[in-house]
Amino acid sequence: MNGAIALRTILVKEIRRFLRIWIQTILPPMITTALYFIIFGQLIGSQIGAIAGYSYMDYIVPGLILMAVITNAYGNVVSSFYGAKFSHYVEELLIAPIPNSLILLGYVAGGVARGLTVGAVVTVVAMFFTTVQVHNLAVVLSVVVLTSVLFSLGGFINAIYAKSFDDISIIPTFVLTPLTYLGGIFYSIDMLPAFWRDVSLLNPILYMINAFRYGLLGVSDIPLGTALGVTLLFIVALFAYALFLLQRGVGLKN
Amino acid sequence: MTHALDISGLRKTYRSGHEALKGIDLHVAQGDFFALLGPNGAGKSTTIGIVTALVNKSGGTVKVFGHDIDREPMAARRCIGLVPQEFNFNQFEPVIEIVVNQAGYYGVPKAQALQRAETYLKQLGLWDKRRELARNLSGGMKRRLMIARALAHEPKLLILDEPTAGVDIELRRSMWKFLRQVNEQGTTIILTTHYLEEAENLCRNVAIIDEGKIVAHTSIKTLLNQLNSETVVLDLKEPLAHAPHLDGYGSCLTDANTLEVDIPRAEGINRLFQLLSAQGIEVVSLRNKTNRLEELFLRLVENGGTEQ
Numbered sequence: 001m002n003g004a005i006a007l008r009t010i011l012v013k014e015i016r017r018f019l020r021i022w023i024q025t026i027l028p029p030m031i032t033t034a035l036y037f038i039i040f041g042q043l044i045g046s047q048i049g050a051i052a053g054y055s056y057m058d059y060i061v062p063g064l065i066l067m068a069v070i071t072n073a074y075g076n077v078v079s080s081f082y083g084a085k086f087s088h089y090v091e092e093l094l095i096a097p098i099p100n101s102l103i104l105l106g107y108v109a110g111g112v113a114r115g116l117t118v119g120a121v122v123t124v125v126a127m128f129f130t131t132v133q134v135h136n137l138a139v140v141l142s143v144v145v146l147t148s149v150l151f152s153l154g155g156f157i158n159a160i161y162a163k164s165f166d167d168i169s170i171i172p173t174f175v176l177t178p179l180t181y182l183g184g185i186f187y188s189i190d191m192l193p194a195f196w197r198d199v200s201l202l203n204p205i206l207y208m209i210n211a212f213r214y215g216l217l218g219v220s221d222i223p224l225g226t227a228l229g230v231t232l233l234f235i236v237a238l239f240a241y242a243l244f245l246l247q248r249g250v251g252l253k254n
Numbered sequence: 255m256t257h258a259l260d261i262s263g264l265r266k267t268y269r270s271g272h273e274a275l276k277g278i279d280l281h282v283a284q285g286d287f288f289a290l291l292g293p294n295g296a297g298k299s300t301t302i303g304i305v306t307a308l309v310n311k312s313g314g315t316v317k318v319f320g321h322d323i324d325r326e327p328m329a330a331r332r333c334i335g336l337v338p339q340e341f342n343f344n345q346f347e348p349v350i351e352i353v354v355n356q357a358g359y360y361g362v363p364k365a366q367a368l369q370r371a372e373t374y375l376k377q378l379g380l381w382d383k384r385r386e387l388a389r390n391l392s393g394g395m396k397r398r399l400m401i402a403r404a405l406a407h408e409p410k411l412l413i414l415d416e417p418t419a420g421v422d423i424e425l426r427r428s429m430w431k432f433l434r435q436v437n438e439q440g441t442t443i444i445l446t447t448h449y450l451e452e453a454e455n456l457c458r459n460v461a462i463i464d465e466g467k468i469v470a471h472t473s474i475k476t477l478l479n480q481l482n483s484e485t486v487v488l489d490l491k492e493p494l495a496h497a498p499h500l501d502g503y504g505s506c507l508t509d510a511n512t513l514e515v516d517i518p519r520a521e522g523i524n525r526l527f528q529l530l531s532a533q534g535i536e537v538v539s540l541r542n543k544t545n546r547l548e549e550l551f552l553r554l555v556e557n558g559g560t561e562q
Binding site for chain 2: 002005008083084087093
């Protein structure tokens with residue numbers, strides 16, 4: 001009971017935080033995604049033939065939605081938890097009788113809430129440009145939730161190690177963005193030479209984008225089971241690692 | 255009876271090799287108003303950090319109302335409310351949310367948390383500011399906000415780390431009054447402060463910590479009784495060229511009209527005035543050089559725990 005109230009308190013606080021600053025959190029992905037749809041979907045996409053039987057615009061919709069989910073889930077947790085560390089109000093949680101697993105779950109739930117909110121908003125934006133289809137709703141929802149969880153965990157670990165505000169932008173800029181762009185948002189890996197196709201399989205984001213594309217369009221470069229399995233594996237590994245860091249007090253306690 | 259706080263052999267060595275606590279023992283009775291004093295870097299904040307789970311200890315045991323912080327960390331934490339030295343709340347959150355959220359972290363249901371927030375914010379004169387963002391509050395208001403937040407889950411042990419630092423005299427007095435009320439209602443209070451007048455006014459018992467060791471652990475009354483001598487400052491009507499010889503008393507002139515006299519506990523003050531009168535020295539006014547506890551504190555810290 002106590003734990004449930006504490007968890008709810010963290011989650012509500014996190015949701016209020018990103019809603020209070022919606023101009024920084026909700027609006028930018030709407031504008032960015034609209035620009036992607038206009039430039040890549042309509043202007044360039046009209047010059048490109050169908051991929052897997054879908055127009056280029058329809059093909060890139062799943063990847064663009066999931067890209068917004070990934071960057072926002074990650075960004076929410078990394079900036080919120082690092083902010084709490086930087087201004088020392090993380091101490092409010094550290095002195096309270098909350099198990100570390102609940103602190104982690106609370107922040108991850110906050111990241112998932114923002115990921116889902118932005119994902120929904122970006123989907124509405126996509127509807128202005130094309131008809132968004134849903135091949136399998138259960139797959140769509142499970143992929144978007146699992147992806148949000150995974151990248152929220154990533155953001156949490158980044159925040160724990162971060163010692164300055166520069167440190168919370170290094171991973172998104174130099175790791176997350178390249179992996180997302182190379183994760184098959186704009187192309188099918190079947191279009192790549194064999195070597196680069198194999199290299200692409202090392203990119204975990206490829207699995208999530210393809211699973212999401214399967215949920216919306218029913219097509220994927222990767223078998224659905226493999227994609228979900230890889231995502232789950234990463235979630236378990238990152239959750240265990242984040243919890244280990246919290247238990248040790250890395251970056252939080254003397 | 256179980257102590258509110260029971261510390262045995264507590265040690266802390268930081269990664270840099272600095273030994274902040276060298277095996278301290280500290281016992282605070284339930285319902286006490288206890289002062290933990292010491293110069294900067296003595297180990298006060300490290301001790302509080304360990305008790306409140308913000309610092310990992312290197313050795314020893316800590317029990318809060320009988321709950322070992324290693325074996326029953328959640329039960330121990332539930333007993334404690336902390337008012338830290340530095341502002342550590344989200345400056346961009348409204349005042350009431352800060353208090354209500356803190357109660358939530360301790361499992362207090364929302365309706366009850368709102369009631370408590372109203373009670374404590376009213377008592378601390380912050381109710382009118384409840385919808386303000388915390389960053390818009392004055393320094394004194396921010397200190398009171400941290401007290402309201404620490405009380406939101408109604409802890410049995412309230413720890414205040416220099417709660418009145420930088421607070422004006424009027425506000426400090428009103429905070430003392432409030433803390434006395436909290437203590438009278440049964441909450442054990444541990445206070446660290448640099449204002450020794452504050453400790454003397456509020457606290458019944460005291461521990462003085464210096465260089466990671468406890469150099470005194472007793473009641474304020476007993477401690478003050480250890481004071482072998484006091485220094486008084488006399489303002490003289492007529493200037494003097496040099497300090498007069500006062501048999502049994504040490505004296506020195508700080509300027510021509512100001513005489514400092516060390517009064518041994520055994521001597522008292524009457525004979526001093528007889529000696530001064532005999533030499534035709536007229537005293538306009540008299541005051542203690544420092545607060546008595548302050549004087550004792552300085553002597554203990556300077557002499558490594560022995561009053562000399």
